[in-house]
Amino acid sequence: MDNVFLKYMRERVGKMDQTQFAVSEGPVITISREYGCPGKRIGEHLSHVLSDRLRREGADVKWRWLSKEILEESARELKLTPSLVKDLAEYKNRSFFENIALFFSEAYYPSDSKINNTIANFIHTAASEGNVVIVGRAAEAITKKFKKSFHVKLIAPLDWRAEEVCKNEGITLSEAKRECQEMDRRRAAFRAYFEKGVPDIQFYDAFFNCKEMCDDEIVEMMVVIAETRGFV
Incomplete structure (x- = not known):
């Protein structure tokens, strides 16, 4: 018979269940990015441009963009502390021994x-709910089957990204x-x-490619595709 504690630990770090999300309409645009690429900046800019297009056409519809709100709302539901939310923001995984420590602590901590x-x-x-730009958090995989969806990844050479991070x-x-390199690895593990x-x-x-294209060029290309696909 399996040790009860080991069984508990396996359940805590188990993979995502196989329940499939219902296919929904959208529209939704997701932005993934290599670390150092301006995903949040482009996501916010894109939502403003799309909202302005609709407003000029007389439509009472606004596009919103989500990034940190995803963690804030999830943390609120799970009753996580600010330090644990920071770990989530940095895609940090806990080791087996860290899980053991949490198991014996008085503080509640939900499984991965x-x-x-x-x-x-x-x-x-x-x-x-539609009309939303979502930055990061494997949103492209979660919403891939949406009828109205567009999924983008921002990339750039490592040296260029390092220079951006260095400045910021x-x-x-x-x-x-x-x-x-470390954040790219963590994000890949999260998406997996x-x-x-x-x-x-x-x-x-x-x-x-964020090295070769400025924010305005990237956003304009995304707006053209959004219009072609009937999102706006």
Whole structure:
């Protein structure tokens, strides 16, 4: 017979269940990015441009964009502390021994699978309401089957991204390069939970190189595709 504690630990770190989300309409646009690419900035800009287009056409509809709100709402539901939310924001995983420590502590902490599924439910609900740009958190995998969806990934050479991180965070170039590589690894591990073995590239409709294209160019291209697909 299995040790009860070991069985408990396996359940805490178990993979996402196989329950399929219902296919919804949308429209939803997701933006994934390599670390150092301006996903949040482009997501906010895109939502404003799409809203302005609709307003000029007389439509009383606004596009919104979500990024940190995904973690804030999920954390509120799970009753997580600010420090644990920070770990989520940085895609940090806990080791087996950290889980043991949490098991014996008095503080409640939900399993990885519960956290991930709560995030997925929030993203799916927001996308089902339509007219939303979602940045990060494997949204492309969670909403891939939506009837009206467009999935973008922002990429750039490592050296360029490291320079951006260096400027924004005030760290050395070598530190910035290591941070880019580490965050790319963490994000890939997070997405793998939802992608269930499907190659990452199959979830995206377009890639934009942030080194070669400015924000306005990327947003304009996305708006053209959104218009072509009938989102606006």
